[in-house]
Amino acid sequence: MIDVSALTVRFRTKTGHVDAVREASFHVDEGEVFGLVGESGSGKSTILRALSGLAPIASGHMKIGSHVLREKVPRAFRRDVQMVFQDPYGSLHPRFTVDQTLREPLTINGIDRQDERIVDALGEVGLGPAYRFRYPHQLSGGQRQRVAIARALIVEPRVLLLDEPTSALDVSVQAEILNLLRRLHRERRLTMVLVSHNLAVVGFFCQRVAVMRNGEIVEQCDIASIRAQRVEHEYTRSLLTATGGYQREPSYASHSGANGGVTKR
Amino acid sequence: MPTDMTQPLCEIDELRIGFRGHDGELTDAVRGLSLTLHRGERLGIVGESGSGKTLTGRALLGLLPPDALCQAKTMKFDGQDLLAMSARKRRQLCGRQMSMILQDPKYSLNPVMTVAQQMREAFHLHSPKLGRREMRDKIIAALAAVHVRDPERVADAYPHELSGGMGQRVMIAMMVSSGPRLLVADEPTSALDVLVSMQVLRILDEMIEKHDTGLIFISHDLPLVMSFCDRVVVMYAGRVVETCAARDLVHAQHPYTRGLLAANPPLIDPPDELPVLKRDAAWLAESTGESA
Amino acid sequence: MNAGPRRWKDWLLSDTPASRRQAALGLAYRRWRRFAGNPLSVFGFVILALLIIVAASGPLIAPHDPLQQVLSDRLLPPGSPSHWFGTDQLGRDILSRLIYGSRLTLSIAILVVVIVVPIGLLIGTTAGFFGGWVDNVLMRITDVALAFPKIVLALAFAAALGPGVINAVIAISITAWPAYARLARAETLRLVQADFIHVARLQGASQMRILLRYIVPLCTSSVIVRATLDMAGIILTVAGLGFLGLGAQPPSPEWGFMVASGRNVLLDSWWVATIPGFAILLVSLAFNLLGDGLRDVFDPRHGG
Numbered sequence: 001m002i003d004v005s006a007l008t009v010r011f012r013t014k015t016g017h018v019d020a021v022r023e024a025s026f027h028v029d030e031g032e033v034f035g036l037v038g039e040s041g042s043g044k045s046t047i048l049r050a051l052s053g054l055a056p057i058a059s060g061h062m063k064i065g066s067h068v069l070r071e072k073v074p075r076a077f078r079r080d081v082q083m084v085f086q087d088p089y090g091s092l093h094p095r096f097t098v099d100q101t102l103r104e105p106l107t108i109n110g111i112d113r114q115d116e117r118i119v120d121a122l123g124e125v126g127l128g129p130a131y132r133f134r135y136p137h138q139l140s141g142g143q144r145q146r147v148a149i150a151r152a153l154i155v156e157p158r159v160l161l162l163d164e165p166t167s168a169l170d171v172s173v174q175a176e177i178l179n180l181l182r183r184l185h186r187e188r189r190l191t192m193v194l195v196s197h198n199l200a201v202v203g204f205f206c207q208r209v210a211v212m213r214n215g216e217i218v219e220q221c222d223i224a225s226i227r228a229q230r231v232e233h234e235y236t237r238s239l240l241t242a243t244g245g246y247q248r249e250p251s252y253a254s255h256s257g258a259n260g261g262v263t264k265r
Numbered sequence: 266m267p268t269d270m271t272q273p274l275c276e277i278d279e280l281r282i283g284f285r286g287h288d289g290e291l292t293d294a295v296r297g298l299s300l301t302l303h304r305g306e307r308l309g310i311v312g313e314s315g316s317g318k319t320l321t322g323r324a325l326l327g328l329l330p331p332d333a334l335c336q337a338k339t340m341k342f343d344g345q346d347l348l349a350m351s352a353r354k355r356r357q358l359c360g361r362q363m364s365m366i367l368q369d370p371k372y373s374l375n376p377v378m379t380v381a382q383q384m385r386e387a388f389h390l391h392s393p394k395l396g397r398r399e400m401r402d403k404i405i406a407a408l409a410a411v412h413v414r415d416p417e418r419v420a421d422a423y424p425h426e427l428s429g430g431m432g433q434r435v436m437i438a439m440m441v442s443s444g445p446r447l448l449v450a451d452e453p454t455s456a457l458d459v460l461v462s463m464q465v466l467r468i469l470d471e472m473i474e475k476h477d478t479g480l481i482f483i484s485h486d487l488p489l490v491m492s493f494c495d496r497v498v499v500m501y502a503g504r505v506v507e508t509c510a511a512r513d514l515v516h517a518q519h520p521y522t523r524g525l526l527a528a529n530p531p532l533i534d535p536p537d538e539l540p541v542l543k544r545d546a547a548w549l550a551e552s553t554g555e556s557a
Numbered sequence: 558m559n560a561g562p563r564r565w566k567d568w569l570l571s572d573t574p575a576s577r578r579q580a581a582l583g584l585a586y587r588r589w590r591r592f593a594g595n596p597l598s599v600f601g602f603v604i605l606a607l608l609i610i611v612a613a614s615g616p617l618i619a620p621h622d623p624l625q626q627v628l629s630d631r632l633l634p635p636g637s638p639s640h641w642f643g644t645d646q647l648g649r650d651i652l653s654r655l656i657y658g659s660r661l662t663l664s665i666a667i668l669v670v671v672i673v674v675p676i677g678l679l680i681g682t683t684a685g686f687f688g689g690w691v692d693n694v695l696m697r698i699t700d701v702a703l704a705f706p707k708i709v710l711a712l713a714f715a716a717a718l719g720p721g722v723i724n725a726v727i728a729i730s731i732t733a734w735p736a737y738a739r740l741a742r743a744e745t746l747r748l749v750q751a752d753f754i755h756v757a758r759l760q761g762a763s764q765m766r767i768l769l770r771y772i773v774p775l776c777t778s779s780v781i782v783r784a785t786l787d788m789a790g791i792i793l794t795v796a797g798l799g800f801l802g803l804g805a806q807p808p809s810p811e812w813g814f815m816v817a818s819g820r821n822v823l824l825d826s827w828w829v830a831t832i833p834g835f836a837i838l839l840v841s842l843a844f845n846l847l848g849d850g851l852r853d854v855f856d857p858r859h860g861g
Contacts, residue, residue: 039458039459039460039461040429040458052759053759054755054758054759075761078759078760078761079761081759082759082760083755083756083759085752085755085756086752087752090751090752090753091752091753091756092753093753093771093775094775095774095775097574097577097580099577100577104757104760104762105760108760108761108762108766109760109761129573129575130572130573131573132575133573133574133575133576133577133579133580134572134573134574134580135580135584138572141314148756151756155760170313170314170485171313171485171486171487171525171528171529172313172524172525172528172541172542174528175528175530175539175540175541175542176541178530178539179538179539179541182538197458197459198459199459199532200529200530200531200532201530203530203532203535204530204535204539226532227532227533227534238460239459239460240532242459242460242462242463243459243532244532245488245489245491245492245493246463246466246489246492246493247492248470248492248493
């Protein structure tokens with residue numbers, strides 16, 4: 001479904017240029033959930049933007065479905081590929097009600113039966129009609145993200161790109177959104193690319209994972225290998241270890257004695 | 266000041282913080298919080314957004330916004346009553362014995378001053394008599410102590426030229442190297458990548474050990490707090506719902522704590538569907554519970 | 558009988574509006590409540606409402622003809638029977654002149670704002686949105702317009718086309734729009750980075766749609782607030798031009814001109830210059846207070 005080979009994304013800066021993504025190659029099958037993991041600056045979000053036609057491609061080749069990504073992105077592409085962004089507070093227009101937010105993509109693409117589709121979309125993401133005419137500042141972070149997901153899915157895309165969709169949410173809300181995404185994936189047989197810095201989130205949801213560092217993909221493997229800690233690259237290994245939490249030195253552990261840290265060394 | 270081992274470093278009893286809204290109605294952000302911290306101990310305060318954890322930390326240091334209404338039965342630091350203290354004495358106490366690290370160094374460091382200038386201001390409080398040369402040496406030494414590889418360059422840099430991890434190290438060098446008795450860390454690693462977080466936490470660990478500082482670690486990340494702290498306090502809607510030792514949290518009693526623990530997707534063997542936290546209205550009214 | 562208004566209030570403040578109209582009205586009502594919570598802003602609003610009422614009903618409430626000279630009643634002090642604010646050197650009733658003058662003041666202020674705000678908004682948002690050479694060209698034009706001092710330009714207009722209210726309005730407008738263009742451009746530059754703009758592009762929205770439907774409405778509130786705050790300055794400038802003889806011409810009861818013509822008798826008959834001067838002060842203050850109140854209401858931190 002998605003084919004990326006030797007992708008390089010270059011941004012011009014005042015002092016020259018910087019390669020945000022360098023020779024990245026990967027492949028995503030139809031209906032698969034593919035994860036991109038890395039820290040900030042690794043280029044994972046940039047790949048997503050390139051996939052959605054929002055970032056310039058310096059060299060390399062990208063193909064989504066039947067569309068080959070070039071300079072001009074055709075209208076049909078816009079209906080096939082949609083994206084959910086990280087910040088629920090920035091991805092909704094502050095002066096549009098939820099209804100208007102969901103109506104926009106329908107109007108732009110000339111889709112009919114708009115009221116019906118809007119009500120259906122809201123129901124799919126677990127928001128009832130009570131939320132239909134609220135403004136974004138009247139919604140919680142989790143609710144905003146649900147609206148963003150509804151908006152992405154209302155044009156019935158085949159590919160859904162998710163850029164850290166739960167990073168800005170509380171852990172309990174994250175659990176709800178992850179469950180929702182999983183259900184939607186199953187029901188609609190979507191192809192998804194999920195970007196996250198959190199290996200556990202990626203591990204919950206994705207079937208295959210690419211680990212990125214400094215603009216390059218350092219390792220690609222399936223999720224079972226990650227869970228079994230059968231990884232090759234040492235960067236992936238250090239990520240795995242860090243996900244397990246902080247390791248206190250044994251000598252410090254003597255402090256957490258029976259009464260919680262009163263004894264001195 | 267008597268170094269009484271059994272006297273707690275910090276004692277808060279029945280803290281209440283409220284805000285008056287536009288329509289005159291009083292909203293309580295913290296409702297009857299109580300906790301104790303002993304010298305050299307690490308206490309974690311965990312809660313989601315809106316739980317009141319950040320306000321608690323700021324109340325201790327007297328950094329609440331002016332429209333906040335704060336009252337408590339007891340708020341003591343090292344035996345001294347913080348509520349009855351004069352503002353001037355409180356400020357002196359904050360500068361010398363209590364410290365705070367904030368979440369994002371982009372916003373907590375002064376953007377128009379170099380690192381050295383800011384550290385000089387901070388150190389001046391403790392050692393007002395130091396000359397320029399000695400102050401510079403002290404700054405470089407503090408930066409080296411937090412494992413900054415090129416302290417001279419970092420000292421003369423502006424905060425926007427530093428990465429997030431470097432900025433937090435500078436904050437730690439500024440706030441912790443003088444050895445405060447109490448440190449409040451408000452989400453110190455939330456804005457950082459996971460590998461950088463671990464580095465910063467290790468440095469924090471070292472500093473606290475060296476000076477035997479008491480730590481209050483505020484975070485939304487329950488697993489992280491469990492791995493870093495000795496004791497954990499879980500807050501929900503302004504109240505404490507659970508207090509226990511970090512290693513006992515896996516056997517937590519309160520349904521909110523259990524729900525919070527379960528909501529984190531585990532890397533090994535994740536369930537098909539993550540258990541969703543069902544918020545019970547009864548939790549809003551419960552009194553603080555202590556579990557071994 | 559409290560059920561009526563309370564039901565309306567509940568409908569407006571409802572958490573679950575059932576239509577776009579209800580949501581929009583609810584938002585407006587909340588903003589009004591926030592505005593009304595500030596007594597100073599309400600004071601400004603009341604003064605301006607009074608100004609509008611006085612201007613609209615001018616001919617009905619003015620006790621005398623503002624242009625009629627009654628030379629036997631020259632320089633009567635305020636408090637005289639049938640001349641509450643006194644008369645000027647030509648026996649004209651000051652209160653009536655004040656009332657008719659309010660129509661002039663109001664129309665000049667509105668005219669300037671109606672010309673300046675849309676031009677500034679359009680130029681600023683276009684420059685900020687498209688960037689590149691469009692931005693450069695538009696901003697250089699803005700710089701040129703900024704370089705003109707208002708009074709000097711008005712003098713030039715007066716010299717070329719003759720003095721008068723319309724020419725004064727044009728002169729002020731030409732020098733006032735750049736500030737709004739820069740303000741709108743700054744807002745646009747910030748908004749263009751926002752995720753909801755990226756989303757609109759992803760949905761296939763055309764550039765014009767994004768500019769007009771997404772960006773312009775978000776810039777409008779800060780431009781309006783700025784215009785309200787500038788109104789005081791505009792009124793003072795018009796009064797200043799009138800004082801110099803470049804704006805309204807005699808016998809027109811323009812407030813600035815009234816102050817100018819009262820100069821000569823200031824020491825003996827203070828009311829001729831002072832009363833219109835005080836009216837100018839009051840209206841300028843009212844606009845300032847209103848603008849401050851509006852700025853607080855539209856503060857994005859409150860979800861404005």
